Amino acid sequence: MNKVPAQREYFLDSIRAWLMLLGIPFHISLIYSSHTWHVNSAEPSWWLTVFNDFIHSFRMQVFFVISGYFSYMLYLRYPMKKWWQVRVERVGIPMLTAIPLLTLPQFIMLQYVNGKAGVWSDLSRYDKYNTLAWELVSHLWFLLVLVVLTTLGLAMFRWIKQRQQASITAFFDNITLGKLTLVFLGLGVFYAAMRRTLFIFFPHTLSDGLFNFVVMQTLFYLPFFILGAQTFVNARLKTLFITPSPWSMAGALLGFIAYRVNQHFGSGDAWMYETEYVITMVLGLLMVNVVFSLGYRLLNFQSARVTYFVNASLFIYLVHHPLTLLYGAWIAPAIGSDTLGFITGLVFVIGSAVILYELHLRIPLLRFLFSGKPQPRHTEAHASASKPA
Template identity: 75%
Template sequence: MNPVPPQREYFLDSIRAWLMLLGIPFHISLIYSGHTWHVNSAEPSWWLTLFNDFVHAFRMQVFFVISGYFSYMLFLRYPLKRWWKVRVERVGIPMLTAIPLLTLPQFIMLQYVKGKADSWHTLSAYDKYNALAWELISHLWFLLVLVVLTTLSMWVFTKIKKRLDAAENAWITHISMPKLTLIFFLLGVGYAVVRRTILILYPPILSDGLFNFIVMQTLFYVPFFMLGALAFISPNLKALFTTPSRGCTIAAGLAFAVYLVNQHYGNGDAWMYETEYVITMVMGLWMVNVVFSLGHRLLNFQSARVTYFVNASLFIYLVHHPLTLFFGAYITPHISSNLLGFLCGLVFVIGIALILYEIHLRVPLLKFLFSGKPPVKRDKNDAVAN
């Protein structure tokens, strides 16, 4: 284990927390958007649809860059097996906890909301399995992807470290945003080719929940995860993202405009999804600069209030989804205004999530299950001194 702790990255902690918490207005806006979801309002709102599309186009790409950054930081701190155990516990235990406590009740509720409970017995064994795969993993998919990425990184990070020890990664210090843009554009095209090839050879597999989460989502986000690890290794690459770039801001805005055009005029039976992946791959890269530079300038400080939400962000994210669906199914129909409904949804979900967070902090078992962190054992001498 490395005895020297790295300098605290307050702005990255804050960005990661706010990206997590951004899932709340994202999913509430999905109720009022023009996109078909589990529950929808009577009339869609164009501005909430726009907000939803914008958040969807970049949020998780930036999140996985930060995850890769902190994963490599911890990789240097722990022995390999210990690192894997710590990382998988931190994301795997909350995911496994949330399935029976959150997404299973959510699934049962939706069966009755959609009127499908009585027809469940008519489904084939595979259809039941696949429905459960989609619905029980649900909004926990990124935790499953992090488990897969962590496992793959045991080999990848070891290779990277060996190359660094051999001074073979000097190219990282000379990388530029245009070069990165070309690389991520080609990665987006490559992902689109893989998806189209699968669609031609065996299209049903793309509808399989576990295949989608474990294979397709991992393939899309692995470049961002590795980019985060490289940003930790190279101060110059990190500076490329923390230094404001007018070009990245303009390019991200243009990419979002193209994204909207593709959403509006694209055809799902044609190349709409492949085009979307290419757009969001490069837009995600540019938004890393936009978000990191803003965060570095505005959020790079220690604050008790910010620390509270950093610590609470995962728990709030885990519980917000069933709360959002409950709000959409049973409260949204009674609110005629989309704006009022959206604001009420924020108050309802965040308020109850914070209450549940405070309750779980007072129950050691729940605190462990929703964080993956074992209780800290205090030395008896320290306890007496305190």
């Protein structure tokens, strides 16, 4: 076991929690956006559509950079097999717990909300399997991707560590944001070309739920995960991200404008999705600088209130999705204003999620199932719930 000095990264903990919690306004605004979802308002809201697109354009890219950062930090603290076991348990157990307790009831509810309950028996075996793959994984997809990335990390992190020990000059020692942007632009083009090739020759693979989560999503977020690990290793790279860059801010603004234009004028039958992946690959990188630099200055402190939400963020994220769908199906239609409905939805979902979080803290079995961590016999009522890194 390699022991690394434990230096608490308060700003990264906070950013990770807020990115997780941003899933709540993201999904509630999805109800009122022009995007088709499980439940939608009668009339879409322009500003909530833009707000929804803004969150969606960068949130998970930055999240996976932080995940790679903390994953490699823990990799240096444990023997390899122990590291893999700890990481997989802490993301896999909550995911497996949420399927029967959250996404399965959510799927059954949606069958009746959308009037599809009677159609189920007419589906082929593959269609039933594929529907369940999409609906049962649902908003848990990032946990599945983290399990895959952790497994790939067994080889990737060993390679990174060997390079450190051999004192080989790494590419990141002389990196600049401009060079990184070009690298991620190339990665985005490569990913888009790969997706287009599949679309032409094997189109059915792109509609397969498990293939989408395990292969396509993993490949897209893999560069961000590796970048996070390299950020932990390379002090220059970390300094690059926590130092404000006007060019990154300007580039991120232009990137989001391009994202919106593509969403508005693009067509799924053309190159809309491929263009989106190129844009979000670069935009995600630029937003790492924007988010890290702001977080380093505004969130790099210890606070009981912030710590509470850092600890609660995973649980709140897991339960917010079915709560949002409940709100969208039965409460939102009674509210005429989209803006008022959005605010009411935030109050309902966050309030309900916090109450459920407090209740689950008082049940040791649920604390274990939603954290993946063994619970001490004598835990205080407000024991912390683990977060995926």
